[in-house]
Amino acid sequence: MRRARGELEGEVLTTLWAADRPLTAAEVQGQLAGELAATTVITILSRLMEKGQVERRRAAGERVYRYAVTRERAEHAAEQMHAFLGTGDQRRATLARFITRLSRADRRALADLLRRGEGDDGRQ
Numbered sequence: 001m002r003r004a005r006g007e008l009e010g011e012v013l014t015t016l017w018a019a020d021r022p023l024t025a026a027e028v029q030g031q032l033a034g035e036l037a038a039t040t041v042i043t044i045l046s047r048l049m050e051k052g053q054v055e056r057r058r059a060a061g062e063r064v065y066r067y068a069v070t071r072e073r074a075e076h077a078a079e080q081m082h083a084f085l086g087t088g089d090q091r092r093a094t095l096a097r098f099i100t101r102l103s104r105a106d107r108r109a110l111a112d113l114l115r116r117g118e119g120d121d122g123r124q
Helices: 006-018 024-033 038-050 075-083 090-098 104-116
Strands: 053-055 066-069
Touching: 006 024, 006 038, 006 053, 006 075, 024 038, 038 053, 038 090, 075 090
Parallel strands: none
Antiparallel strands: 053 066
C-alpha cells in the first residue's frame, strides 16, 4: 500500500515525538508500520533535517546518528495551520468553518485564549 504524500514524514515525526529520547534510524524504522527499507527511513529523516524539523547528533564514541525533533508537536501543527491559511484567499471563511467543527470545549478554550491575548504576536 502506497502512502499519501507527506504521510511517511508525519509518521516519522510522530514516532520521534512519542520517544523519550533521540532515536537511531533503525529504531525509527522499527516503530513504523509496514516493511520499510532502512534507506527509505534515512531519506525521510534527511528531508526532515533539510526542512529544519529534525536534527541529528552523534554522541561521543557512538557510530550511529540519533534523531530528534526540533519543535514541539503543537508548534509544528500551528505552523502547518498557518501555512495552509496563507494558501487561500478565503481566510475568514476557512477560519469560520474550522471553528464550527470544534467541540464546545475547544471553542471555549479558543475564546479564552483570544480574550487573554495568548499567542498574540501582532500578526493578522
